[in-house]
Amino acid sequence: MQAIIEIEKLNLFYGAFQALKNVSMEVPERAITAFIGPSGCGKSTLLRTLNRMNDMIQGTRIEGKIEIGGADIYSNDVHVETLRKKVGMVFQQPNPFPKSIYDNVAYGPRLHGIRKKQELDEIVESSLRSAALWDEVKDYLKRSALSLSGGQQQRMCIARALAVGPDILLMDEATSALDPISTLKIEELAQELKDKYTIVMVTHNMHQAARVSHQTVFFLNGEVVEYSDTEKLFSDPSDQRTEDYISGRFG
Amino acid sequence: MLDLHPTGQASASAELGTSLRAGSGPSFDRKARLRLFNSAFKIACIAAAGFVCLILLCILFFMFRTGILTFRDVSFSEFFFSTNWDPENESYGALLFIFGTFALTALTLLFSVPFSVIIAIFLAEMTPAWLRNLLRPVLDLLVGIPSVVYGFLGMTLLVPMLRDLTGHELADGLLAASIVLTIMVLPTISRISDDAITAVPKKYRDASYALGSNRFQTIVRVVIPAASRGILYAVILGMARAIGETMAVVMVIGNTAQIADSLFKPTAVLTSNIVMQISSVEFDSTWNHALYMMGFLLLVISLLMIVVMRFLQQRGGKNA
Amino acid sequence: MTDRSASAPSAFGKRSGASAIYNRLFTGFVWFVGICVILFILGLLFLLLQKGLPKLTWDFLYGLPSEIEEGGGIGPALFNSFYVLFLSLAISIPLGLAAGIYLAEFAPDNKWIGLVRICVEGLSSVPSIIFGLFGIAIFVEMFQVGLTILGGAVSLAFLNLPVLTRVTEESIRAVPVEMKNASFALGSTHLQTIRRVLIPVALNGIITGICLVAGRAFGESAVIILTAGVTTSGSMWDFNLFSPGETLAVHLWYVQSEAIVPDAQEIAQKATAVLIFFVLLINVVFRVPLWLNGRKTKL
Incomplete structure (x- = not known):
């Protein structure tokens, strides 16, 4: 598989604290990559550097290089808005806007200049279909998104991210606030989406990583301890610390 | 989706890279325009914030500069410690107004705080939902009624009432003014206290009831202490309003420059004296300067109260 | 126990x-x-x-005031009330919103901005009469324009500015950070996020603030007495910014305390009723969009 994200010697500091230490890795295209590790290990931080959401935290400093599709995303000629359009994100807590379902999904396309009702309708429908939510909400598009259940809200957030036409989808512990059934639905959805999108997910749930992903990266204290195919990492880890973690000895 | 975004997911990763770089793609103009709007908007916001600051500084500066001129002609001790205010004869003792303001504020708080807290408890803890939903908007509307209406109410209804009750010929004075102010600040203090009491987490109440306390004990020992900071905030806010209120006071205080040694003696406070005299004096006279100095005093008092309030809030933030 | x-x-x-x-x-x-x-x-x-x-009669609402005879109306004062209210809001809303947005979204987190916040907070509870004195110093003394509608409106706007700035800042800060993140993650610019997410979500708070400020400005009398005077130009629909600008609230005080018309008491009673009616009306009018917005965004 071809690599779509290449990270080279990345160091990230919040003020004096170093959150990521010399991270180098590649993320393959159209596959699911999972970041695992105990909380505070830097997995979410790395995820948030991929669409530069860390820019908004004051005192963040970055050394090293991240290339997406060969373009250095921290160089001056990359517009952060374009980057975020191409690298969508789904958050830990479902975060719908207090608007209707339709307006939520159409928010992104409207931002990027699409005004025609018909065009928007099509995008909303196809995005909701891709997020496996269309059949549940097609008659209630004008209802407030806050009236949906937690799992539905999260799938709507995925639809909202898909509606701007990303190539990469970042999922930051997207199922941790959901019940088991909703979690399962999101996992199935991720499986379907991986044919079209590159998915990077952070999860605190090792079983989820084992179930869903092709490649798994294990983080500890801001460092990448090990990354390899999921099967290999879980069955035959090469690092003692990885083995300790996946066998539940800490974390 | 594929058809709608031809440059989207179908692109090879190299294509994605190109599309990320600036200056590419058909939407370049749009991006440039967005950037321009963004910076223009930011500059406008900065300018507005700068302007607000400028106004604030100007107010402090003008009040201070004009007020301080008083002390060219009047000694410091006369202004602050004499009660003889007779500008026609060059006497500028402002103590009686300062005393009046503090006395009026203290009296107002004395009346309004107990009533307000009781009303707040009533609203937050005891009323059935329908009555609460009716009373809260009513109190909110009372907050919005112009002070001059309260003044008029005091002048035409309360003062005659007081006159009949007490037998005084003139009922204008501190008592009448403080009753009017109480009516005015009561909705403010009780609504904010009400919010503070409502905001006390249910778990405190549950814990108290689960230990077998009744409603009285729960409210007095758990709810009120937990909401005390919010109630204090409400009281300070009410106090600020009482100190600065002008028109409602002017209409019932009697506007006479004598120190109030009785509750029914016509007197004056800082605000009422300023508004009654300012339009009849020359701008560059000592009289006028003295009025500005009184304004500056009011400004300092109210700013001090804000600092105290901030301090309380910060300490509260740390404790919580 | x-x-x-x-x-x-x-x-x-x-x-x-x-x-x-x-x-x-x-x-x-x-x-x-x-x-x-x-x-x-x-x-x-x-x-x-x-x-x-x-x-109350229509003649009273519309009629010209009289200094000596009975039967005077409140037409010009009522008109001035709305004219001054409109002007002051037109000045203070854009400035207050922009300054509030700056403090909430753009301002760096240092002690200067902290000082600005304290100043804004302080001035939002300063007695209104201070703004009246300031208005005199600026308009009557510095620019020598005398007691005018313009002076009254600008002084009122200054009175409202700190309140609006604070309310805007607080309402925008109260918007959950998740919503901001969601918007940024979809590739919106800062301005787009402010315009399409932050302001709509904070709108309830902002409109409540505007409503409060408008009610206060409509009923404010101390500032108007000092900066716009206690007389009107004596004719209806006088849009001249430099006319004297007595408003209804001031008129109420004036007829009750200073005027010599025989029916002063009655005029004051009727003016009070009108004043209360319009304050209630302002509350209702400003709450309609709030209610509509609430219906759209809530369940």
Whole structure:
């Protein structure tokens, strides 16, 4: 598989604290990559550097290089808005806007200049279909998104991210606030989406990583301890610390 | 989706890279325009914030500069410690107004705080939902009624009432003014206290009831202490309003420059004296300067109260 | 809690003793005081309205005031009230919103900005008469324009500015950060996020603030007396910014305290009724969009 994200010697500091230490890795295209590790290990931080959401935290400093599709995303000629359009994100807590379902999904396309009702309708429908939510909400598009259940809200957030036409989808512990059934639905959805999108997910749930992903990266204290195919990492880890973690000895 | 975004997911990763770089793609103009709007908007916001600051500084500066001129002609001790205010004869003792303001504020708080807290408890803890939903908007509307209406109410209804009750010929004075102010600040203090009491987490109440306390004990020992900071905030806010209120006071205080040694003696406070005299004096006279100095005093008092309030809030933030 | 030993007979028997009596007394007392005080205030207002409302006529609302004879109206004062209100809001809303947005979204987090915040907070509770004095210093002394509608409107706008700035800042800060993140993650610029997410979500708070400020400006009298005077130009629909700008609230005070017309008392009663009516109306008018917005964004 071809690599779509290449990270080279990345160091990230919040003020004096170093959150990521010399991270180098590649993320393959159209596959699911999972970041695992105990909380505070830097997995979410790395995820948030991929669409530069860390820019908004004051005192963040970055050394090293991240290339997406060969373009250095921290160089001056990359517009952060374009980057975020191409690298969508789904958050830990479902975060719908207090608007209707339709307006939520159409928010992104409207931002990027699409005004025609018909065009928007099509995008909303196809995005909701891709997020496996269309059949549940097609008659209630004008209802407030806050009236949906937690799992539905999260799938709507995925639809909202898909509606701007990303190539990469970042999922930051997207199922941790959901019940088991909703979690399962999101996992199935991720499986379907991986044919079209590159998915990077952070999860605190090792079983989820084992179930869903092709490649798994294990983080500890801001460092990448090990990354390899999921099967290999879980069955035959090469690092003692990885083995300790996946066998539940800490974390 | 594929058809709608031809440059989207179908692109090879190299294509994605190109599309990320600036200056590419058909939407370049749009991006440039967005950037321009963004910076223009930011500059406008900065300018507005700068302007607000400028106004604030100007107010402090003008009040201070004009007020301080008083002390060219009047000694410091006369202004602050004499009660003889007779500008026609060059006497500028402002103590009686300062005393009046503090006395009026203290009296107002004395009346309004107990009533307000009781009303707040009533609203937050005891009323059935329908009555609460009716009373809260009513109190909110009372907050919005112009002070001059309260003044008029005091002048035409309360003062005659007081006159009949007490037998005084003139009922204008501190008592009448403080009753009017109480009516005015009561909705403010009780609504904010009400919010503070409502905001006390249910778990405190549950814990108290689960230990077998009744409603009285729960409210007095758990709810009120937990909401005390919010109630204090409400009281300070009410106090600020009482100190600065002008028109409602002017209409019932009697506007006479004598120190109030009785509750029914016509007197004056800082605000009422300023508004009654300012339009009849020359701008560059000592009289006028003295009025500005009184304004500056009011400004300092109210700013001090804000600092105290901030301090309380910060300490509260740390404790919580 | 205090009478654990006293209430022994049945373990779950009815409590007796001091605390139970206190409890009942307390409940009764709070009910009594709460109802009495609220009824007292409402009763006073009702008395006021009852004296004024029945005598209201269109002639009174529209008519010109009279200094000597009976039967004067409040037309110009009422017009000035709205004119000054409109002008002051037109000045203070854009400035206040922009400054509030700056403090909430763009301002760096340092001690200068902290100082600015304290100043804004401080000035939002400064007595209104200070703004009147400031208005005199600026318009009457510095620019020598005398007592005018313009001076009154600008001074009122200054009075409202700190309040609007604070309300805007607080409402925008209260928007959950998740929503901001969601918007940024979809590739929106800062301005787009502010315009399409932050302001719509914060709108309830902002409109409540504007409503408060508008009501206050409409009823404010101290500032107007000092900066716009206690007379009108004496004709209706006078849009001249440099006319004297007595408003209805000032007129109420003026006829009651200074005027020599024989029917002053009646004019004041009617003016009070009109004033209360319009303050209520402003509240209702400003709350309609709030209600609509609430319907759209809530369930």
